[in-house]
Amino acid sequence: MSAEATHDTAPVLEVRGLRKSFGDRRVLDGVDLVVPAGSITAVLGPSGCGKTTLLRIVAGFEHPDAGTVTVRGVRVAGEGTDVPPERRRVGVVPQEGALFPHLDVRRNVGFGLPRGAASTERIRACLELVGLADRADARPDQLSGGQQQRVALARALAPNPSLVVLDEPFSALDTALRAKVRDEVVGALRAAGATAVFVTHDQEEALSTADRVGVLLNGRVAQCGEPIELYRAPASIEVARFLGEAVVLPGELDRDVVRCALGAVVPGSVPPGASSGSFLTVVVRPEQIVPSADGVGATAGETTYFGHDGLVRLHLDDGTEVDARWAPPLLPRPGDRVGVRVVGEVAVYAAPGPGR
């Protein structure tokens, strides 16, 4: 839909060293983020970690204490500059649609556009993009939550913004609808060729939807990259713990493997400066622990059943407890003896971890 975004190779959004405190609470502590053109980036973090603050600073509703924000190469915030929101051309889709209650859908979508025939066409096009061209005359309170979100997106896209930011856009929807609306919204964004940043605390959402994910922990972006990279090679133990379940074990480097309670495991990469004998921390994903006749011995404990798989608590012979994720046919009964081993590469970190 909007042609410019896709051909531009420079990053649409660059955030450098952003700091923000509220009172004596340091919310953002040196955030760096780069969002390439045409991509959908997710900023993932636990509740209260400052993701919304980050969004508000990018959109222009808060002012950073330090650091800069640059949109399309133009500095909009930081170091003396402060471009007001109305001139930044950053579209906002908040948590709950927040459609203007006194306007119908058409006027909502057209709010940021000048009057005229060109705008009428643009409104129609944007509504079609989100699949609601037939509800143009409806009032917001006649729409469902999901529909309101989509209208909010159309509204944000209509004035052709440089960037669209979405604040936990799907968390207000019930689970059944969530995936469907998510797909529609993401589809609309891609079809429009828009560059989008959305914040969420839902890992599944971030990992399955975005091109790139930035994990915001302790006021900083701990890691930013493609979802699979983040999952397989988390940059730190905190990131590892945050993304998916993590089994954290102490280990010792032995040439090219690491020995730990689950046996010999293959590290994805070895921390610099480590050599045989160095103490390391190993992070294994539960789905990497598979049953094996000649693996490490363990006694099965409680199983938590999820439908498509189950998480079984294993008591290893040496006393360590780990969780393994197995498909239903393989799930043991409590008390059964099993053998386990680790498949695939594991993440390994320098400092000896605090155990579990």
Add this chain to the structure above:
Amino acid sequence: MSHRPSARATAAVFALLAAALAACGGSSSSESSSASATASTIDDATATPTGTITVYSGRTEKLVKPVIDRFTAATGVTVELRAGDSGALAAQILTEGKASPADVFFSQDAGALGAVAGAGLLRTLPAKGLLDVVDPAYRATDGTWVGTSGRVRVLVVNPTLAPNPPKTIDDLLAPAWKGRLGYAPTNASWQSFVTALRVLRGEEGAKTWLTAFAAQQPKAYEKNGAVRDAVDKGEIAIGFVNHYYLYEKIAAEGAAKVVAKNVYLAPGDPGGLVNVAGAAVLASSDNAVAAQTFVRFLLNEESQSYFATTTFEYPLRTGVPQASDLPTLASLRPPKIDLADLESIEKTQELLTSVGLLTK
């Protein structure tokens, strides 16, 4: 945007406030304080009245309108009537001061006139043909206002219940009348009577009488009309009202149906107070000729007869007779009092409150 400008802005706002007050303040309201010489009289007998005058009237529009219409027909002068409560209008004139748009103040009672005169806002009226048609007792001593009609305080009695009605206010305190008396505590005429009592008997004397009156457990009514009706029905034996209430009822229902009778108090008794409605011309009036002509008009025979026959009041122009069944003012010999002294009604209200005759 930093937070600091708020201190500077606070200062700016205060400066703004101060500037506004200073620019507009300046003049104090002492224009309306104690009297100075009033404007010199105007001879309106020879000048032709024209234009418009504004009349602040404490008397109701229904009553005054016919007089005004006749005045306009006779002189061509337009009258803008502003009806209200005499006391409130007086307060308004006092606040307006010299910038008042009023030309004539037509008040229901003398106290309000006295207050405005005391502030030096009234013009002295010419004696010839205006002041001197009225008995000196019913006009201001300095000629700033003149009475237009009078009313007498009477006892309205039910002859069956009170075959031997009292003739003085002290007789009202007899044990026989306990619980059988009625009055209207908020009524201006009653309060004027009490004010007169304070003048005639002094503060202590008035308080003594009032305390004894309160001990008679008189029944309180909203209005004088309600008192009169209660007497007529026999709810109470005696009521203390103005004389014309009875005649209003007779005019409305016919003499045959009305039981109650007026009893006039003994000569010189404070209860027989005559109070007047009166008119004055404002010193600041820009059409004093027409204004004076209007006051003169109120005192001409036609208007005076109108008051006599419409409201059954006493016309104050010497020579104009009152309604046929009323005793003459001269025969009544009301207590001698300077009506200007009836100004201190507020003190009266305080006194009445303290003896429990005003508020509950």
Add this chain to the structure above:
Amino acid sequence: MTTAVATGSRARRRRVELPPWQLLGPTVVVALVALAPIWYLVDQALDRGWGPAIEEVAQRRTVDLVVRSTALAGFVTLATVLVGAAAAWIVARSDLPGRRVLRVAFAMPLAVPSYLSAFAWVSWDPSIAGFWGAALVLVATSYPYVYLPVVAALGRIDPAQEEIARSLGWGEGRIAVGLTLRQARPAVLAGALLVAQYAYMDFGAVATMRYEAFTWVVYGAYRAGFNPTRAALLSVVLVAVSIVLVTAEGIARGRVDASRVGGGAARRGRPVRLGRATGPAAVFVVVVLGVALAFPVVSVVSWSLWRGGEAVAFGEVFSALWATVGVSAIAALVTAVAALPVGLLAARYRGWIARRLEQATYVAHTLPGIVLAISMVYVGVRLLRPVYQELPLLALAYVVAFLPLLVGSVRAAVEAVPERLEDIARSLGTSRSGAWWRVTLPAARPGIAAGTALVFLATMKELPITLLLRPTGTETLATRLWGHTTLSDYSAAAPFALTLLVVAAVPTALLSGLLLVRGREDGGHVG
């Protein structure tokens, strides 16, 4: 959940910065106008110097009167809170039959002037006069000031909380008082402030009931003492009382976050079943509406039955009606324009200046009508002579008198519009003040319209200001009514009284109808 997160960030977002000049400027002007009576009072009170002034005020009697008025105001405020909140709860949350009708009916006593109601009661039974009579009439005519905002607030409350409380074992009664009404506390406080001020300044009821209150002596000082200085001094005492009331309300309100967070129409909770409480509730309804509405109306109707042969002066009634509607409409519109910047400022900014400016518009509200009237006479004659006793000054006087009614409504209505909407509008290219104009105020329209209807209503009934400042020759229904009742000509007064009641019922119905739109009975959108 989302609510908690949003509340947290919202609390952070309370603006302590300075409002923009486009908002601050008009607000300061409005506040200065609202303070005009104070300027006059101080000027007049110190006419003879500080010494006599202090002597006049520092009397035993002044203290006694303040105590008496405070006793009345305290009782009336408490009673109206109970009656208004109970009525609102019955209408909004219970299953009493006929609730739709009751919603409007409960607001109707606003159409009855206090002098009319007091007169009807004391004519029927003179022994009612005194404290209890005055309290009865004041409660009856002012409980809608609490009822209306509370019923609106109850329409916005999330019913999920009640359901959770029930699951935790709370009984219905405890929920109603401890949870539901508690959430409507800001609305209750706002209404209570207006009622308290009204109880201090009302003259019609206390005069007719002959209860010795502070307004009594203020009126006496003007009309019987011809002593504006004394009246001004006594009024300054009332201003001091007002400052205390306004400050107290500000403190009590400051601790509560007024608006419900989360957009969209509220989901209606299931009505609470009254069961055995239906009887008492019905009795309550009958008593309240009987005392406050049925009795005065029936009394006025009975006056008109004593026709005595005089034809109704339809011409007079019609021209008075025309004048009343015209003047009230102008007053309501001008007040609305004046209240918009103040209410917007008060809702969106929390700094020291914003609070003082909002409170400044409330301070003069405790002054009796005659004080406002005389102040505006003073100001008009000196500063605005060309429009003295003309419509512009009259409208200005009404603004000064009724501004707080609208400022409160505007503030509440704007507070219910999430600031988020303004942020979004800005992200779409509108400036901040543009966002207020295009988004916030239109979204707040129902609440603002309700407040405007309230001012329209108050102006229709108003007497002292109208009497002193109306253009000479203009009569309103209220002034005509007053004129006839001073003559005890009730049959002549009746047509004006009836017309006033009937016409006043229209904005009252609109008021409660407008608030109906907010909490839709058919349940908002599906999740």
